[in-house]
Amino acid sequence: MTYRFDTAPSGHRPxxxxxxxxxxxxxxxxxxxxxxxxxxAALADCEHRLRxxxxxxxxxxxxAGKSTLLNALVGQSVAPTDATECTRLVTWYRDGATPxxxxxxxxxxxxxxxxxxxxxxxxxxxxxxxLRWDGPRASGVDHLxxxxxxxxxxxxxxxxxxxxxxxxxxxxQRTIELLTPGDAAFDQPALxxxxxxxxxxxxxxxxxxxxxxxxxxxxxxxxxxxxLGVVGVVSRADEIGAGRIDALHSARDVAARFAGELExxxxxxxxxxxxxxxxxxxxxxxQPEFAAFQALAGVPAEDLGVALLxxxxxxxxxxxxPVAPELRAQLADRFGLFGxxxxxxxxxxxxxxxxxxxAELAARSGIDELRSVLDVxxxxxxxxxxxxxxxxxxSRVIAAHPGTEADQLLPRVRARLADVHGFAELxxxxxxxxxxxxxxxxxxxxxxxxxxxxxxxxxxxxxLPADAPVPTIHAAxxxxxxxxxxxxxxxxxxxxxxxxxxxxxRSAEGIIAELAP
Numbered sequence: 220m221t222y223r224f225d226t227a228p229s230g231h232r233p234x235x236x237x238x239x240x241x242x243x244x245x246x247x248x249x250x251x252x253x254x255x256x257x258x259x260a261a262l263a264d265c266e267h268r269l270r271x272x273x274x275x276x277x278x279x280x281x282x283a284g285k286s287t288l289l290n291a292l293v294g295q296s297v298a299p300t301d302a303t304e305c306t307r308l309v310t311w312y313r314d315g316a317t318p319x320x321x322x323x324x325x326x327x328x329x330x331x332x333x334x335x336x337x338x339x340x341x342x343x344x345x346x347x348x349x350l351r352w353d354g355p356r357a358s359g360v361d362h363l364x365x366x367x368x369x370x371x372x373x374x375x376x377x378x379x380x381x382x383x384x385x386x387x388x389x390x391x392q393r394t395i396e397l398l399t400p401g402d403a404a405f406d407q408p409a410l411x412x413x414x415x416x417x418x419x420x421x422x423x424x425x426x427x428x429x430x431x432x433x434x435x436x437x438x439x440x441x442x443x444x445x446x447l448g449v450v451g452v453v454s455r456a457d458e459i460g461a462g463r464i465d466a467l468h469s470a471r472d473v474a475a476r477f478a479g480e481l482e483x484x485x486x487x488x489x490x491x492x493x494x495x496x497x498x499x500x501x502x503x504x505x506q507p508e509f510a511a512f513q514a515l516a517g518v519p520a521e522d523l524g525v526a527l528l529x530x531x532x533x534x535x536x537x538x539x540x541p542v543a544p545e546l547r548a549q550l551a552d553r554f555g556l557f558g559x560x561x562x563x564x565x566x567x568x569x570x571x572x573x574x575x576x577x578a579e580l581a582a583r584s585g586i587d588e589l590r591s592v593l594d595v596x597x598x599x600x601x602x603x604x605x606x607x608x609x610x611x612x613x614s615r616v617i618a619a620h621p622g623t624e625a626d627q628l629l630p631r632v633r634a635r636l637a638d639v640h641g642f643a644e645l646x647x648x649x650x651x652x653x654x655x656x657x658x659x660x661x662x663x664x665x666x667x668x669x670x671x672x673x674x675x676x677x678x679x680x681x682x683l684p685a686d687a688p689v690p691t692i693h694a695a696x697x698x699x700x701x702x703x704x705x706x707x708x709x710x711x712x713x714x715x716x717x718x719x720x721x722x723x724x725r726s727a728e729g730i731i732a733e734l735a736p
């Protein structure tokens with residue numbers, strides 16, 4: 220089973236205008252920099268990015284579960300999850316006709332990487348020994364590029380990054396340099412835009428290292444040097460409750476606390492708890508595993524609970540269970556104790572086939588909620604995010620090479636970069652997930668919809684049919700502007716509510732502007 224983020228163009232996408240304008244501005248600047256090789260190369264890469272899928276980076280500390288989450292999002296085992304050398308490198312995952320892995324040196328040389336598969340949950344490995352480079356001057360591996368046939372990767376390029384709290388400063392720095400490039404005025408190679416358009420940041424606890432890294436991302440996004448969108452994931456969420464059946468409830472409470480702390484500083488637009496190991500195992504559930512869960516579900520709950528006190532105990536041959544010890548060890552490796560408890564409980568409650576169990580486990584792992592958030596936060600706003608990255612590059616290139624005709628483009632570029640209402644919408648949508656405003660339920664539903672929580676097409680924002688005529692959409696948008704402006708100035712509205720109402724009114728004004736001829 221494979222999955223995709225919905226980043227394909229839709230019929231009423233407001234960001235199509237900004238994407239076309241970004242492409243026009245980049246081409247105009249390229250003509251002005253005809254004799255500037257660095258600038259032309261940066262702008263050529265910039266224009267290429269506008270035609271590419273959205274780039275989403277997975278970042279977080281060591282052992283946060285980035286590679287496991289990547290496999291779950293793609294629905295295939297494409298990323299090594301063992302702590303090998305490749306997890307210390309930036310690795311790009313793109314859609315391709317056939318599976319292949321290529322190593323790139325800092326000098327631009329290439330080498331094919333041998334992919335090895337073994338048993339267990341961690342059966343994929345990239346062999347970086349004995350690489351045969353196609354160039355004479357290869358000082359080592361700079362990054363890897365993985366080409367893999369995947370519907371998810373056809374829509375979204377995913378970048379797996381080294382741990383941000385690595386003991387090696389050089390390893391951590393690779394992630395920083397990818398997501399927050401240096402000052403173009405002093406560093407010619409830094410003329411390129413940030414490597415990712417958006418970031419999924421995995422955290423197991425909210426410590427000083429996490430906050431510092433998110434502050435770096437936030438500073439970059441504020442001045443146009445970094446990605447615009449950041450979504451947080453409380454990873455390995457099943458471990459927060461020590462593998463208990465209610466572990467995800469505990470993780471959700473933790474996520475709400477993290478979200479509250481991060482929202483106050485604007486560092487993250489949403490925080491979602493996800494059990495990545497269970498998520499990947501769920502979407503790759505095999506029939507023999509389902510049969511094993513059925514057999515285990517027939518064991519008295521107290522006896523099974525004693526066997527599940529630890530993974531080692533569960534796999535012991537002297538524990539009398541109706542599943543072979545080897546298969547039990549595989550279940551513990553792939554699903555974890557939480558996943559085994561959840562699967563057997565669901566079967567006792569009436570699940571009768573592997574497809575239903577797969578769907579139920581995926582939903583309870585948090586991966587479905589994460590996909591929904593990624594679609595709203597990133598997928599439906601892919602054009603806006605890509606245009607922001609492109610215009611970031613363009614602004615830095617023009618600033619680094621003053622005195623050309625491209626200087627005339629700078630006011631338009633900066634005006635577009637300053638229009639970050641979409642970013643304000645994302646922040647507010649994230650807040651609404653954990654902090655309910657003092658508004659009637661119907662108004663909260665309308666607010667969520669108007670902000671783009673159900674889709675960013677005008678008719679979806681306004682709750683109208685897909686075939687609603689333009690005059691109807693215009694009238695509904697105008698009514699929404701009046702309603703939410705009035706709510707924002709209500710004498711009993713607190714500051715948070717007033718800000719939310721003003722944001723909603725601005726969203727409705729954007730619909731009216733989009734409808735203008």
